[in-house]
Amino acid sequence: MDSSALNTFQQAQHPVLVASDCDDRARQEFVKSFKTHIQQSILPAVSGVYFQRAVPAYANDHGKAPEDHREARQSFADDPLFQAYLCLNRSSQELQWFSVIDAIEADTQGLASRANDIAPAGGSLTLDANFEIPNYVSSLDIHCMPGGYCGPADAAKLHTGALYDRGVYLYSMGYMGPNNDDMGRSVCNYVKRNLPDLRPKRILDLGCTVGHSTLPYAELFPDAEVHAIDVSEACLTYAHHRAEGMGMPVHFAQMNAEQTSFESGSFDLIVSHILLHETSTKALPRIFKECHRLLAPGGAVIHADLPPFGDMDAYTQLILDNETWYNNEPFWSAMRTKDQIQLSADAGFDKATTHFDTAPMAIMEFAAASADESYTEEMATELTDREFTAGEYAPGGGWEVLIARK
Ligand SMILES: C[S@@+](CC[C@H](N)C(=O)[O-])C[C@H]1O[C@@H](n2cnc3c(N)ncnc32)[C@H](O)[C@@H]1O
Incomplete structure (x- = not known):
C-alpha cells in the first residue's frame, strides 16, 4: 500500500478546533x-549518502561500521x-507552530x-490550584512549541490546547487520522x-495533553469510566472542552503521573501515549511504580511510544536522536536506551510476562481494508511484520507498546 495516499485526510471539525x-x-x-517532502524525498537522499559515503569512510578509519547513534x-x-x-527539519517545525498561531x-x-x-456530555475537569509542575515540563518548549505545554491558562x-491540537495534526502530516487519535484507537x-x-x-490515560488518544477509550469501551491526567492546566482545560464538544464523557484531572491521588488498585487499564520520552530519568521509575500501585490485580498497563534504540539500526537511531539535538526533546534518546522491562520489574511487575x-x-x-475488500483483522500483523526504518512516522505501520500485567 502506498502510505502517502493517507495524506488526503483532513482534520475533523469540533467546536474548539481553531478556525482558519x-x-x-x-x-x-x-x-x-x-x-x-522532507521525509519522503529528502531523507531517502540523505540515507543514500550516509550508506554510500559516511559508512565506508567510518569503516576505513575504525575497522567497523557505526554501531549506534x-x-x-x-x-x-x-x-x-x-x-x-537538519536545517530544513528544524525550520519546518518552527513554521508549523507559527502557521497556527496567527x-x-x-x-x-x-x-x-x-x-x-x-452542551455537557457527562465528563468533568478537576484542577489543582496548588499544583507544582515538574520542571522537566515547565522549563522548556518541548518539540519547539512556543510557550510549551503549560502556556497561559488565564484569558x-x-x-495552548488549540495550538497543540492543530499543530500536531500538521506535525503528524495527517498520519494520526482526522481526530489525531490513531495511537489511542x-x-x-x-x-x-x-x-x-x-x-x-x-x-x-497518563499525560493526555488535549485528550487526542483518550477519546477512543470512551468510544470503544463505552461501559468504562475513562479518566485522563496531565500536569498542564491549559491543556486539560482545552481537552475537557474538546471532549464535551465531541460528546465524549471523560474525567480530566490535573495530576502528576509520578504520584496521583487516586486510590490504590482503582484502575484495570492504565495507558500512556508518547508520554514516557518526555519525562525525566528520575520520573520514569516513579511513573512505573505509580502504575503498579493504581492497577487492580489482573489489570494491565500499556505504554505506547516508538521502539527502544536496541531494536533498530544505528542510522535509524541517529535520525530519531535528532529529536534530542534539534527539537527540544531532552529525554527522547535517554528514554530509548533505558531498560524498560527492568524498570517494570523494579516497580513490581512480573518480568517474565512484561513485553514489547x-x-x-x-x-x-483502515487504508488496507479500503484498498482490499478481503482484508481481515487477522491480516493486521502483516502490516507490522517488518523493521522500523528511519523517517517512518510509526514503526513499520504500528506503535510500539510495552505491556505489563499485575
Ligand atoms: C507528547 S504529550 C502526550 C500526548 C498525548 N498522550 C496524545 O496521545 O496526544 C506529553 C504530555 O505529558 C504531560 N506530562 C509530562 N510529564 C507528566 C507527568 N509526570 N504527569 C502527567 N503528565 C505529564 C505533558 O504535560 C504533555 O501534555
Whole structure:
C-alpha cells in the first residue's frame, strides 16, 4: 500500500478546533506538504549518502561500521546534505507552530464563545490550584512549541490546547487520522484482540495533553469510566472542552503521573501515549511504580511510544536522536536506551510476562481494508511484520507498546 495516499485526510471539525481562513489554511497545508517532502524525498537522499559515503569512510578509519547513534553521528555530522536536512527539519517545525498561531489570535473570541456554547456530555475537569509542575515540563518548549505545554491558562485559556491540537495534526502530516487519535484507537484495538479477558471498567490515560488518544477509550469501551491526567492546566482545560464538544464523557484531572491521588488498585487499564520520552530519568521509575500501585490485580498497563534504540539500526537511531539535538526533546534518546522491562520489574511487575509488541496503526488498517475488500483483522500483523526504518512516522505501520500485567 502506498502510505502517502493517507495524506488526503483532513482534520475533523469540533467546536474548539481553531478556525482558519484561506491564508491560514494555505500556510498550514504548505507546512504539512513541506514536512512530507522532507521525509519522503529528502531523507531517502540523505540515507543514500550516509550508506554510500559516511559508512565506508567510518569503516576505513575504525575497522567497523557505526554501531549506534553516537558513532553514526560522528561519521555523518559534517556532511553538508545531512546538515541541510537538519536545517530544513528544524525550520519546518518552527513554521508549523507559527502557521497556527496567527489563526488562534484571530479566533480568540470565537474559541471562547464556541467553548461556552458546548452542551455537557457527562465528563468533568478537576484542577489543582496548588499544583507544582515538574520542571522537566515547565522549563522548556518541548518539540519547539512556543510557550510549551503549560502556556497561559488565564484569558487565553484555550490557546495552548488549540495550538497543540492543530499543530500536531500538521506535525503528524495527517498520519494520526482526522481526530489525531490513531495511537489511542490502535491501542484499544490491540487490547480487544490480545487481552480479550480484560474488560476494563475504569481506564486511566497518563499525560493526555488535549485528550487526542483518550477519546477512543470512551468510544470503544463505552461501559468504562475513562479518566485522563496531565500536569498542564491549559491543556486539560482545552481537552475537557474538546471532549464535551465531541460528546465524549471523560474525567480530566490535573495530576502528576509520578504520584496521583487516586486510590490504590482503582484502575484495570492504565495507558500512556508518547508520554514516557518526555519525562525525566528520575520520573520514569516513579511513573512505573505509580502504575503498579493504581492497577487492580489482573489489570494491565500499556505504554505506547516508538521502539527502544536496541531494536533498530544505528542510522535509524541517529535520525530519531535528532529529536534530542534539534527539537527540544531532552529525554527522547535517554528514554530509548533505558531498560524498560527492568524498570517494570523494579516497580513490581512480573518480568517474565512484561513485553514489547507492535499495535498495528488503526489508520493503516483502515487504508488496507479500503484498498482490499478481503482484508481481515487477522491480516493486521502483516502490516507490522517488518523493521522500523528511519523517517517512518510509526514503526513499520504500528506503535510500539510495552505491556505489563499485575
Ligand atoms: C507528547 S504529550 C502526550 C500526548 C498525548 N498522550 C496524545 O496521545 O496526544 C506529553 C504530555 O505529558 C504531560 N506530562 C509530562 N510529564 C507528566 C507527568 N509526570 N504527569 C502527567 N503528565 C505529564 C505533558 O504535560 C504533555 O501534555
